[in-house]
Amino acid sequence: MSFLSKQTVLDEFKKAKESKTKEWRDNLPTWCPGCGHFTGLHGLYEAAERLNIPPKDFVVVSGIGCSGRFPFFIKGFGLHGLHGRAIPIATGIKVASPDLTVVVVGGDGDGVGIGGGHFPHAARSNFNLTYILLDNSIYGLTKGQISPTSPMGMKSGTSPYGNIARPLNPTTLALAYGATFVARTFSRERDMVSELITKAIQHKGFSFIHDLSPCVVFNKVVTYDSVNDASAMLPEGHDILDRSKAMTLAESTEPIYQGLFFREEVPSFDDHAKQVRDGLKD
Numbered sequence: 001m002s003f004l005s006k007q008t009v010l011d012e013f014k015k016a017k018e019s020k021t022k023e024w025r026d027n028l029p030t031w032c033p034g035c036g037h038f039t040g041l042h043g044l045y046e047a048a049e050r051l052n053i054p055p056k057d058f059v060v061v062s063g064i065g066c067s068g069r070f071p072f073f074i075k076g077f078g079l080h081g082l083h084g085r086a087i088p089i090a091t092g093i094k095v096a097s098p099d100l101t102v103v104v105v106g107g108d109g110d111g112v113g114i115g116g117g118h119f120p121h122a123a124r125s126n127f128n129l130t131y132i133l134l135d136n137s138i139y140g141l142t143k144g145q146i147s148p149t150s151p152m153g154m155k156s157g158t159s160p161y162g163n164i165a166r167p168l169n170p171t172t173l174a175l176a177y178g179a180t181f182v183a184r185t186f187s188r189e190r191d192m193v194s195e196l197i198t199k200a201i202q203h204k205g206f207s208f209i210h211d212l213s214p215c216v217v218f219n220k221v222v223t224y225d226s227v228n229d230a231s232a233m234l235p236e237g238h239d240i241l242d243r244s245k246a247m248t249l250a251e252s253t254e255p256i257y258q259g260l261f262f263r264e265e266v267p268s269f270d271d272h273a274k275q276v277r278d279g280l281k282d
Contacts, residue, residue: 026075036187036213036224037066040134041073043193044103048074050198051101058101061090063115065107066141066215067134084115087122090129098128098270101201108135108149112168116148123177123206128268130200130207133170134187136215137222144218154221171250174208175243175262181207182246182262186231187214188224189258196260205268212256227256234259 025045031037048058058076062068064083071078077100081089090104111119111133122129138156139145145158149170153162174182181203183196193211200207212231214224232255239245246261 027072029073032217034216037134039187039190039193040211043197046194047198047201053101059093060103061086063106063110065110067105067107070105084110087118091127102129104131106133109139109147112170113148120177123179125269126180126205128270132209134211134213136213138215138219140215140218171210175247179208180205180264183260184210184258186212186227186258230256231258
């Protein structure tokens, strides 16, 4: 892991002090020093500030895992749900109160493990939600077991001889499920994380961000340096309306592409539901 220079740290403190995001900050985060989730949280603060979303209109829903405490760290409404059930809870909130901005936050185990069955239906229905999947390729809260995104061969408490299962790729899953906004980013790239979260919240429909967020304590294989060395920005001129091309790029592991893979503007679940309600009134 690379260490930041003293000047860089001082500059970041100054930036944070001058930032207007304190309006959205709540309890002090309790993650391990160096956790990638700090960047995702700050990106959410900045997106809320940029879009001027009042805390009373903002809802964050999480499942179980290190990312599960997001609702405690940001002002607004929040719900720390059951393992893997953040998406159905969030869809219920959005259907009941369509004017609220609803963000789902979860980890790789929560989102594509026990909660994997909910992901495709939220995407295909195009619920107007933002889903941020913070992927550290490990079960960190329970101190280091392999997850659905852990690479083959990786050793852990539950795989002392190495993981023998192929990892899932959440980005390609989102594209296959029909999500209308699909992006991938990396927690070392703070500005990109913030920018993509902002765009995702602005998008009318199901927006998905795969945030590669290394665990500095329990994962010694997928690290900041390994992800950084393998990463590259999407090719210049990439057509974000081409789902097939987006899938090809998302499948690449050398390099692991970062950026906005796909976006299309089609009616959301909210739009279709309103159409049905209006028809019943007639």
